[in-house]
Amino acid sequence: MSSNRVIYVFVGPTLPVREARAELDAVYLPPVAQGDVYRVARGRPWAIGIVDGYFANVPAVLHKEILWALSRGIRVYGSASMGALRAAELAPFGMVGVGQIFEQYHAGHLQDDDEVAVVHGSPDSEYVAESEAMVNVRFTLAAAAARQVIGPGVQSALEQLAKRLFYPDRAYPRLLRQGAAEGLPAAELAALEAWLPRGRVDQKRADALAMLRLMREDLAGGVARPAVPFTFARTKYWERVVQEAEQPE
DSSP states (O other): OOGGGOEEEEOSTTSOHHHHHHHOOOEEESSBOTTHHHHHHTTOOSEEEEOOBOOSSSOOOOHHHHHHHHHTTOEEEEETTHHHHHHHHHGGGTOEEESHHHHHHHTTSOOOGGGTOOOBOOGGGTSOBOSOOHHHHHHHHHHHHHTTSSOHHHHHHHHHHHHHSOGGGOOHHHHHHHHHHTTOOHHHHHHHHHHHHHHOOOHHHHHHHHHHHHHHHHHHTTOOOOOOOSOOOOOHHHHHHHHHHTSOO
16 A cells, blocks of 8 residues: 555454454554544545544543544544544534444434443453443344334333443343343343344444445545645644654653
8 A cells, every 4th residue: 555545544342453454455553542643644644544442541532633634634534433423523524424323423313422332352352342332232122123023112121221331331131131120021031132143233343344445435436635624723732732642652
């Protein structure tokens, strides 16, 4: 890949790098954190893709650094997780959002960050997800109801139970136990449990793959660098961000 066609993609628990690389030839980096987009944007790559990002114990990627990348004519795409959140917020400034999760946030149907949050393993485990994202639960329960595995009442009740769980505790076995404890119909819970192994919807993964495919198609089609519909303001706060990002790691 020539220097002016370099693509960086930040990905973690949503999609293993080996699967991502099968869709798009890119430089794959761990989940994005504050300063990471600034650092890769200094080299003026063709594009930056954001799927996963840190948010709890590590400072999250700043809107300002994405705006800086956009102001330099770099295409920035987002989907699935942190990427969907930032794309929904920065779409008016030229960030390209991809996928159903982005669309849900952009339309205002989803608002909470915890909808996409998961806990995950170490880099050695390829950041394997250790909990289930609320958005995946919603899409899975909707699919189960559409196939009449469960009724709309159980669908709604399980969604509410899942939403009340702290995001690291969200998992289907626990959700089914909660449903049983709440007195939901045993037959429907049993049918859902039997259906889940083949029916579970991983919407985050699907959206991440859709973003990679779009980036590949845009690169192949020679899509022009985006127009910049704003003037980037170099504030004192921004200069502090730059100074911190340029410190040796």
